[in-house]
Amino acid sequence: MTFRDLNGNGVLDPYEDPRRSVAERVEDLLGRLSLPEKAGLMFHTVIEAGTDGKVLERPGKISKSPTSDVVLGKHLSHFNVHELGSARMAARWYNDLQWLATRTPHGIPVTISTDPRHGFVENAGVSFSAGSFSQWPEPLGLAALRDPELVRRFADIARQEYVAVGIRAALHPTLDLATEPRWARQAGTFGHDPKLVTELGVAYLLGFQGAQLGPDSVACTSKHFPGGGSQKDGEDAHFPYGREQVYPAGRFEDHLAPFPAVVEAGTSAVMPYYSMPVGLVVDGEPVEEVGFGYNKQVVTGLLRGTLGFDGVVLTDWELIMDNHVGDQVLPARAWGVEHLDAHARMELILAAGADQFGGEECVDVLVDLVTHGRVSEARVDESVRRLLEVKFRLGLFDDPYVDEDVAEATIGRPDFVAEGHRAQAASVTVLHREDGMLPLRPGARVYAEGVPAEALAELGEVVDSPEDAQVALVRLGAPFEPRSDLFLEAWFHQGSLDFPPGLVHRLRRIADHCPLVVDVSLDRPAVLTPLLEFASVVVGSYGTSAPALVDALTGRIAPVGVLPFDLPRSMQDVRDHPEDQPGFDDPLFACGFGLGLPS
Numbered sequence: 001m002t003f004r005d006l007n008g009n010g011v012l013d014p015y016e017d018p019r020r021s022v023a024e025r026v027e028d029l030l031g032r033l034s035l036p037e038k039a040g041l042m043f044h045t046v047i048e049a050g051t052d053g054k055v056l057e058r059p060g061k062i063s064k065s066p067t068s069d070v071v072l073g074k075h076l077s078h079f080n081v082h083e084l085g086s087a088r089m090a091a092r093w094y095n096d097l098q099w100l101a102t103r104t105p106h107g108i109p110v111t112i113s114t115d116p117r118h119g120f121v122e123n124a125g126v127s128f129s130a131g132s133f134s135q136w137p138e139p140l141g142l143a144a145l146r147d148p149e150l151v152r153r154f155a156d157i158a159r160q161e162y163v164a165v166g167i168r169a170a171l172h173p174t175l176d177l178a179t180e181p182r183w184a185r186q187a188g189t190f191g192h193d194p195k196l197v198t199e200l201g202v203a204y205l206l207g208f209q210g211a212q213l214g215p216d217s218v219a220c221t222s223k224h225f226p227g228g229g230s231q232k233d234g235e236d237a238h239f240p241y242g243r244e245q246v247y248p249a250g251r252f253e254d255h256l257a258p259f260p261a262v263v264e265a266g267t268s269a270v271m272p273y274y275s276m277p278v279g280l281v282v283d284g285e286p287v288e289e290v291g292f293g294y295n296k297q298v299v300t301g302l303l304r305g306t307l308g309f310d311g312v313v314l315t316d317w318e319l320i321m322d323n324h325v326g327d328q329v330l331p332a333r334a335w336g337v338e339h340l341d342a343h344a345r346m347e348l349i350l351a352a353g354a355d356q357f358g359g360e361e362c363v364d365v366l367v368d369l370v371t372h373g374r375v376s377e378a379r380v381d382e383s384v385r386r387l388l389e390v391k392f393r394l395g396l397f398d399d400p401y402v403d404e405d406v407a408e409a410t411i412g413r414p415d416f417v418a419e420g421h422r423a424q425a426a427s428v429t430v431l432h433r434e435d436g437m438l439p440l441r442p443g444a445r446v447y448a449e450g451v452p453a454e455a456l457a458e459l460g461e462v463v464d465s466p467e468d469a470q471v472a473l474v475r476l477g478a479p480f481e482p483r484s485d486l487f488l489e490a491w492f493h494q495g496s497l498d499f500p501p502g503l504v505h506r507l508r509r510i511a512d513h514c515p516l517v518v519d520v521s522l523d524r525p526a527v528l529t530p531l532l533e534f535a536s537v538v539v540g541s542y543g544t545s546a547p548a549l550v551d552a553l554t555g556r557i558a559p560v561g562v563l564p565f566d567l568p569r570s571m572q573d574v575r576d577h578p579e580d581q582p583g584f585d586d587p588l589f590a591c592g593f594g595l596g597l598p599s
Contacts, residue, residue: 004398006107007032015106015397022392026385032106035377038384039366040075044113044314044356047079053092055100062124062325064361071100071110074363078356078387080113080171082124087132087165087411091404094166098400109396113169113221118158118420120543121187121523123491125238125317133161134416139174139200140522141427141542143190144561144594148203150423155207157416159218164410166402168394169219171271173204175258176227178524178565179251180579182234184480184492187523187542189229191564192582193591194257201258202265213268215395221314222262224273225292225303227255230580236492237275243291243335245275249578252280260307268390269312271358272299274319274333290336293319293349300353312386317359320345328487347374355383424541424548425557428519430595431528431567432538437515438597439555440471447514450475455546458554466513474507475519475549478526497527498571504530511535519549525567527574529588540567555597562594 003012014020014028030038047067048060055067062082070076079097084090094112101110116127119138129135134157136142142151162170175197178186190197201222208218228237228245235242259270272292280287282302292298293315303309316333317323320342323330332338334345342365349357350369369375391397430438444460447469453462456473463469481495510516515536520526522540531538539559541549552559566587568574577584583591 004107006102006397007105008107018398022389025392025397026388029106029388030381030384033384034105035367035370035380036363037075037105037108038377038380039363039370041077041108041384041387042356042366042380043074043076043361043363044078044080044358045070045076045361046082046359047112048082049084049090049093051085051089053089053096055093055096067097068100070361071097072103074361075104076361076363077101077108078111078113078169080115081167083128084131084165087407088404090132090165090411091402091407095401098166109391109400111169111391111394111396112167113171114162114167115171116188118154119187123488125488125491126185127188132411133158134412134420135424135545136420137424137427137541137543138187138523139190140178140187140564141424141544141561143196143200143564144427144429144542145423146196146562148199151200152203152207153419154423155204157419159208159216161411161416162218163216164402164407166400167218168396169221169268170208171221171223173201173220173222173262174224175201175222175262176224176229176273177255177582179229179255179582180231180234181497181525181565181568181574181577182494183229183231183524184236184494185228186525186565191591192229192566193564194254194582196564198258198261202261205262205265205267209266209268212266213390213393215399217394219268219390219394221269221271221312222259222267223271224316225259225270226252226272226298227259228273228275230255231275232278232579234494234579236494237273237333237335238330238488238492239486240331243274243276243333244278245273246278247280247580249581251578251580251582252282254582255580259303263307263309267311269314270303270309271314271316272354274316274335276335288336291319291333293354294334294337294345294352296352298352304353310386312356312390313354314356315349315354315358319349320357320360320365321362323359323487325487328485330487343369343374350375350379355386421545421548421551422557424544425552426559427542427561428544428549428552428559429540429561429563429593430537430559430597431540431589431593432532432535433595434515434536437517437536438553440517440553442554444470446470447472447510448474451546451549455550459550466510469514471515471517472510472513473517473519473553474510475521475546477521478524493523496571497525497568497574499527499530507531508534517553525565527568527570527588529569558597560594560596562592563589564591566591
């Protein structure tokens with residue numbers, strides 16, 4: 001038979017034989033690996049692609065080392081890819097990377113992962129805008145449509161596009177509940193309702209993985225265990241000021257709720273969050289106040305024990321080492337154990353039950369721990385077995401390469417793009433409309449802000465001032481307080497949900513001259529109360545292009561979205577709200593609200 005002679009010895013070894021079971025192949029390969037090779041499997045870091053379709057042989061904007069150094073020198077074979085160019089160049093780079101991996105002692109193929117890259121949010125710590133891929137609303141927008149079959153369809157399309165360029169692992173779905181309105185990561189969630197998040201999360205998982213992992217699957221990492229949405233004061237745990245997760249309303253079980261279902265559905269991996277629980281008691285036992293990735297009660301006790309999960313546990317990024325990028329730093333997210341050195345941090349993560357270190361490449365620390373007897377090689381083998389099993393089930397050992405022509409024909413396929421456009425428009429949520437204002441009629445003189453003129457062609461003539469307009473259309477982002485001291489901080493929308501008073505006054509002046517239509521991009525809730533005093537129409541969107549918004553406002557594609565979370569009446573209501581409680585007692589607009597178009 002024809003086989004890939006991965007170790008170049010001219011013999012069909014058991015791990016190279018696709019006729020054997022995955023368990024047999026894993027055990028055979030495990031017994032052949034050196035300690036440095038095993039250690040390399042336990043790291044999962046950022047990689048950047050060369051723009052010419054070749055591997056990048058220098059440090060990138062964020063990646064720390066030339067590609068050959070990490071693949072051949074450190075034996076890493078799990079990478080989170082950042083920016084990708086055209087489909088053909090992405091596929092060519094991926095094949096070049098797999099060819100490089102054949103030069104390792106046992107030819108272990110590379111697994112490429114990604115954060116979400118089918119939406120609009122561009123944040124190197126969270127997700128990437130679609131680029132060459134089909135573009136869809138953010139998960140909040142999928143939640144606004146309340147349609148599990150659509151979510152599964154989206155995930156299946158995303159799976160096809162990922163596989164075409166060699167992306168075989170997804171660092172998603174995000175199953176956190178959006179219960180704290182100020183939290184910066186809500187765009188990637190399915191909202192605040194535990195039942196809806198669970199239902200959509202399972203549909204999403206099945207669309208990417210299928211009923212079981214196979215050669216056409218994308219392996220999912222469900223996150224952030226045991227639920228990452230109840231951040232103290234809404235601050236994000238990427239940063240030292242956001243390290244605490246709190247449960248003042250005692251709603252921990254709500255946040256945990258989606259995870260038993262995705263474990264049952266077969267999620268390949270689970271990622272604990274950065275944050276440290278404060279005052280949390282589970283089954284009568286106080287939970288140690290250390291980051292979830294360091295927490296044995298949470299990872300081994302709750303996830304592996306109570307929920308019975310035996311897949312891969314991948315830590316969130318950079319729990320061990322500080323990250324220096326340019327002239328900025330992001331401290332290691334060693335919350336609650338900041339006083340420990342790198343060796344002790346890694347030792348504690350392994351004792352907690354994790355298998356793989358996200359965002360790190362300090363393999364020497366792990367080898368040192370084993371060499372000095374602080375971590376047993378048997379403990380390393382336990383994690384390596386899990387990691388190898390996923391590679392074998394994905395078929396990477398048998399055929400890791402992709403076809404450039406197929407990649408070019410699949411990425412951004414016209415029917416995929418059309419489905420994404422329809423979902424963008426349909427997810428728009430009509431929150432307020434005066435009689436006769438919707439749908440917008442063609443032939444009007446239109447003043448617009450935040451909408452390119454070419455997208456307004458079907459509405460009518462574009463004019464330069466509200467005084468000359470018959471209708472004004474303004475797009476706004478949800479308010480936030482810009483910060484830029486720490487690396488990544490500038491990309492995270494945090495702080496107050498109030499619009500600046502000068503902006504509100506200026507919008508009121510526009511409404512004095514003509515009816516005002518306002519779209520607010522809800523990557524998190526906003527206090528819309530002052531806008532309702534003068535806007536004729538207020539809608540919310542969650543990742544919608546300008547053409548898709550116009551299609552929704554004109555009724556070409558009916559805007560049927562409903563809110564995936566409550567919108568507060570005021571910032572005082574937000575400050576008074578328990579961070580872990582889904583919804584407000586008296587919201588301005590409640591989760592599930594949406595007017596649509598007049599019947």
